[in-house]
Amino acid sequence: MVSIKDIARAAHVSHSTVSRALRNSPLVNSETSAIIRKIADEQGYTVSAVGRSLVTRRTNTIGVVVTSIANPFVGEIVNGIEEVALAHDYSLFLATCHADPVREVRAVRSFQERRVDGILVNSSRVGALYLPLLEEMRVPILLINNQHPGEFVHSVSIDNLNAGRVAARHLAELGHKRIGYLGNRFGLQADMERFSGYRQILEEADIGFQPELVAHGDGRPEGGMSAMERLLALPEPPTAVFCYNDMEAIGALRAIREHGLTVPGDVSVVGLDDLFLASYTDPPLTTIQQPKHQMGRLAAEILLQLLSGEKPDSHVTLVGKLIVRQTTAPPPAGRRT
Amino acid sequence: MVSIKDIARAAHVSHSTVSRALRNSPLVNSETSAIIRKIADEQGYTVSAVGRSLVTRRTNTIGVVVTSIANPFVGEIVNGIEEVALAHDYSLFLATCHADPVREVRAVRSFQERRVDGILVNSSRVGALYLPLLEEMRVPILLINNQHPGEFVHSVSIDNLNAGRVAARHLAELGHKRIGYLGNRFGLQADMERFSGYRQILEEADIGFQPELVAHGDGRPEGGMSAMERLLALPEPPTAVFCYNDMEAIGALRAIREHGLTVPGDVSVVGLDDLFLASYTDPPLTTIQQPKHQMGRLAAEILLQLLSGEKPDSHVTLVGKLIVRQTTAPPPAGRRT
C-alpha cells in the first residue's frame, strides 16, 4: 500500500510537503503541489484515514445501533442518517442488537474501541439501565424514539400524544361514537402516550372513554388480529379502531374481514407509522405517517452540530401527519347513536 | 482519553508489558498481568482500534454498499451480514448509493480511505463499468445478486433460472395451460434468467411458449398493475401469472380484483422474493422465497474466508424455495383446455 512517504520520495520532497499539498494547504507552492498531486494520482494513492485519525483524534465516523435493520421502519431512519452523514463526509458504523441488551452493550463497546465521534441509538426498548454505560463514553449520544427520552441528554422522537389525538379526532369527526384502541401490551411509553392522546379526544368530544373498547396486541399482525377479535366479540363492538401501529392494523383488517364485516363500511381502521405496506393493504390503510426519513436526517444533523461544538435543542419532537386512505368512513347508518 | 501509556505509568511497567497483558500474552507474568488489568479497568481503558490498526495493518471492518437500506429486501441481507460479522468481531461500514454510480464510487473510495479489510456490494444495476475501480482496490470484493456476476471475482446470488422453473412448474402442475409472465422492463439479467426458466418449463410441459402472455412492469406495484391489465385485456387472458417479483405481484392482485375477477378462482398469481408483505396480501401470496438472510450470512462468511487466506468457491448460487400460500389453485373449470 503506497503511503505519503513513497510519493515524497518520488517527488523529491519531504512527506510533510506531500501531506500539505494533498490537503491544498496554501503553504505549498502551487507548482510543486501540482507535481505531487500528479504523482499521487499515478501511484493510486489514497490517504489513510487511520493514520490521520491517530493524530487528529477524530475518526469522522458515527456509530448507529438499531434493533433490526430488516425493519423497514428503521431502514428509513438509517437512510436519512446516511444521507446527511455522507454530505458531511462522515461514515456510518452499523450494529443491530435485536432488542438484546447484551448485543447492544457489545455494539456500544465496539464503537468505543473504534473511537467513533458520536453515537445514534434507535432501540425503543432499552431502558435507563444502560444510561451509565452510555454516559461513560466520552462522545455525544443521541437517542431516536427512545423509551425514556427524558433521561438522556439528547433525543429525537415523534410526538406520540399528538399522533393519538390526530387519529382519534379524525374518527370522531367522521361521526364515530364507539372508537376502540388496539394498544401494545408491552407497556411501551409510546403506547401510553398514544393512548393518552386518544383518550383526551374522547373526553373533549364528549364521547367519553369506554374501557371495554381497549385491547392489546403485540405490535405484530397476529397480535392485532386476536386483539381485534376480542373487540368484535363484544355485545356492541366498536365502529372504529385506532391501532398502535400499522402492523396491528393489518391484523385488525384481517380479523374484521374474517368476521364477515367490511372496512370501512362496518368498521373504520387507523394505523400508525405509514409503512410502505400501508398503501397496499386492501383497502389502503388510513394512518399517521411517522416522518422516518426526516427523523433520521434530523438526528444526524443534531449530532453533527454537537460534534462541531454547537448546543442544539436537547429534545426534539416531530409531529406525524394523518394520511387518509380508504379504511376510514362514517359509521354504518344504523349505529350513529 | 486514557491510553496504554497512562496505565503503564500507573502500574510501574512499560507500555509494552501493558499491551501484552491486555492481550493475554503468555509472555507476561500472571500476577503483574492481573494488576495491569485491574488498573486498566479502574481507569476505564478501552483499546484504540485506530492505533492498533495502524500497526497490524488490519481494521477488522468490512464495507457494505447497498442501493437503499430502506428496502426490506436488502435489510434482510445486511442483517445476515451483520450477524456473522459480529460473531467474528468485525464491524460494518454501511453506505447506500441509491443506484447512483457517483454515490457508489464515492462510497467505495471512502471505504478505501478507511482501509476496510473487504467489501460487499449489493446493487444489482451496477454494470461492468466499475469493475476497474473495484479491482484497483487491494481488498477482496464480493458481489451479492449482481447484474453481471461472471465478470467479478466473487459473488453470491440466487439461482434465477431455477426460480423461474419452480414457479412455472408449480402452475403447470396445477393444470394451467395459459401461464403469463409479468417481467421487468429494464432488461435486468435476473429478469432474463427467470424468464428463461419459465419458458423452459412451458416447453417441457408441452404447453408451448405464447409470446402474447408476456408483459413487462417496472418492478413496482404500479408497473405490475398496468402490465396485468394488458394481459387481462387479451381475448383469451391467462389463467395464471408468474411475476418478476412480489411488488409486481401485488399490483397484479389489485388489477385482477379491479377487473372483477378473483384470485385464485379466476387467476393464479406467483410472486418472487417472499417479502414480509407477501404473507399479508389478500389473499396471502404464493411466492418463491429468496434466502435473503442466508445470502447475507454466506456472503460475509465467504468474505471472511477470503480474508483469512482461504480460497472459497468464486461464485455461489442459492436456490429459492416455493412458498405455497393462497394465490394459486387449479384453473377455473371452464378453461382447462
Place this chain on the structure above:
DNA sequence: AGACCATCTGCAAACGTGTTCAGAATAACT
C-alpha cells in the same frame, strides 16, 4: 551591501499500539 520580509520546505515530534530483540533476573543443572 546589509537588513528585512515573504514564501516556501524540511525536521521532528506526536498520536496509540504491536512486536522484535536484547538483556535482566532467577532457577536448574554439572
Place this chain on the structure above:
DNA sequence: AGTTATTCTGAACACGTTTGCAGATGGTCT
C-alpha cells in the same frame, strides 16, 4: 562456583499522518 536454561521485562522501532517550528531561498528596500 560456574554454566546453562528459563522466564519475564523494557528499549526501540514501526505503522501513516498532521503540524509547530526553524531554517532556507530569493526578493525588495534602505
